[in-house]
Amino acid sequence: PPYLNDLARAAGKLWFGSATDQPGTGEDTNILYQEILNDTDIFGQITPANDMKFFATEPEQNVFNFTGGQVAVDIAQDHGKYLRCHNLVWVSQLADWVTNGNWTAETLTAVMKNHIQTLIIHWGDACYSWDVVNEALASNGSFSSSIWYDVIGPEYFFLAYQFAQEAVEATGKDIKLFYNDYGIEDTGNKTQALYALIQEMQSRGIQIDGVGLESHFEVGATPSLETQIAAKQGYVALGLEVAMTELDIRFIEANATNSTGFAMQAQNYYDSVSSCVQVDGCIGVTVWDFDDQYSWIPGTFPGQGAADLYNADFTRKPAYYAVGEAL
Ligand code: XIL
Structure with a gap:
């Protein structure tokens, strides 16, 4: 088979990777899954899909649990893979004590600071990068409602990166600070708003090193190669790294999973990965897990699925080979 990470490296990228x-979850005991995940010729980078999130790492206030996240750190170190650490400040998958707390701007800011700095310092440069703020923007480009925004106001966003920057400086290591979101892979309103937000950060001297383009696409409705290139070039022109961080391309109708559908999915994967290959500042592509058996899509979008590079039985789809050709 084409070895996707080897090809990505030969194309000048840092990695081709996967979430895990x-x-x-079943993934941890499935031998076939483990063999593929561990093969660094295929995946040179991993992202923990859930185990570094707020609910998992700070289940009670100032009581930290690093156990799940450490599993990802160990897999990366044992097999010579990069690790993207994900994520510190998000509207979802918070701990109940945060969601149900009775906060002022001052007390919630202290919670945010402690969480950000504890995790960054704990894992240090085991993390190539941290997704500091995740999915903060609505489709029109304004800040979305979240406990962070509602209690602290828009300043929460800038404070998060300042706290992260302080922690990185305390480690003395090179740990990149990313913003990660969906709907920023084309040149629409949300992308334009993010360009402006990045410029505001830069004018205020607040560190941001990169943007993660989640790239959760739909078969037949994936942004074109040209559009995806243009969006990426915009971030690179601002001096940032770009990564495709959560790529998957789902069928929204289960009955479309025939050979015509799989060929279209393969073309959509080809265009998406090509857009990263063709933009110098795009450092790598990560799929949001690699096989349909463990994909998050059916659980979140009922009736949709078949979004990944491998079928549930770990046979490779046309999309897998299309990615190999794109790299
Ligand atoms: C998803 C996980 O894959 C699921 O297991 C979980 O139930 C919900 O979150 N955007 C992100 C990821 O940034 O953290 C999300 O991961 C998918 C959407």
């Missing part, structure tokens, strides 16, 4: 959801 360990432990206790």
